[in-house]
Amino acid sequence: MTEMIIESPDEVIAFLKAQHNLIEDMFDQVLLASDPEAREEPFAALRQLLAVHETAEEMLVHPLARSKADAGDAIVDARLKEEHDAKALLSDIEKLDITSEQFIDQLTTLREAVLDHAESEEIDEFPYLEKGLDINDLKRLATAVRAAQAIAPTHPHAGVESAKLNFVVGPFASMLDRARDAIRHVTG
Numbered sequence: 017m018t019e020m021i022i023e024s025p026d027e028v029i030a031f032l033k034a035q036h037n038l039i040e041d042m043f044d045q046v047l048l049a050s051d052p053e054a055r056e057e058p059f060a061a062l063r064q065l066l067a068v069h070e071t072a073e074e075m076l077v078h079p080l081a082r083s084k085a086d087a088g089d090a091i092v093d094a095r096l097k098e099e100h101d102a103k104a105l106l107s108d109i110e111k112l113d114i115t116s117e118q119f120i121d122q123l124t125t126l127r128e129a130v131l132d133h134a135e136s137e138e139i140d141e142f143p144y145l146e147k148g149l150d151i152n153d154l155k156r157l158a159t160a161v162r163a164a165q166a167i168a169p170t171h172p173h174a175g176v177e178s179a180k181l182n183f184v185v186g187p188f189a190s191m192l193d194r195a196r197d198a199i200r201h202v203t204g
């Protein structure tokens with residue numbers, strides 16, 4: 017994903033959708049890795065991207081959608097529950113042997129859940145961002161999204177990602193904490 021200038025709601029939504037596509041690519045990168053050991057690096061990048069993406073949504077996208085949408089509470093509560101369930105499943109998956117069949121089975125289940133979740137966001141939630149944002153909302157959202165862009169891996173292939181992967185240390189729960197700190201730091 018190339019660097020994007022984010023100055024309008026359309027661009028914020030385009031960025032979030034591009035991250036959804038990248039998440040799908042990263043799941044496939046892990047699931048289709050040439051041998052079980054080769055799953056390690058793309059799985060780390062996937063966890064990092066999910067931590068950053070879902071945290072930015074949780075901290076800024078969902079609260080804005082909740083305040084703009086007529087049926088905001090129902091829409092956002094459903095998305096938050098999906099995110100909560102996905103995080104719990106991912107925390108379980110990272111305890112599994114990465115070379116096992118069980119790892120592949122569970123990650124395949126998570127892939128379906130996360131992609132369904134992303135589709136629901138795109139169809140039911142993001143259109144409210146397009147309509148309802150004022151300039152201050154947009155500024156905060158764009159700032160958070162740029163922070164997410166700065167710390168998220170941009171491409172599933174290894175090599176250029178090593179510096180950004182320094183962010184990936186420890187379990188998924190600690191990645192979520194670090195993503196939260198990074199976004200809070202820029203949005204105040």
Ligand SMILES: [Fe+2]
Pocket residue numbers: 069070073095099133134137
């Ligand atoms: Fe989400």
Ligand SMILES: [Fe+2]
Pocket residue numbers: 032036069073134137
């Ligand atoms: Fe999302």
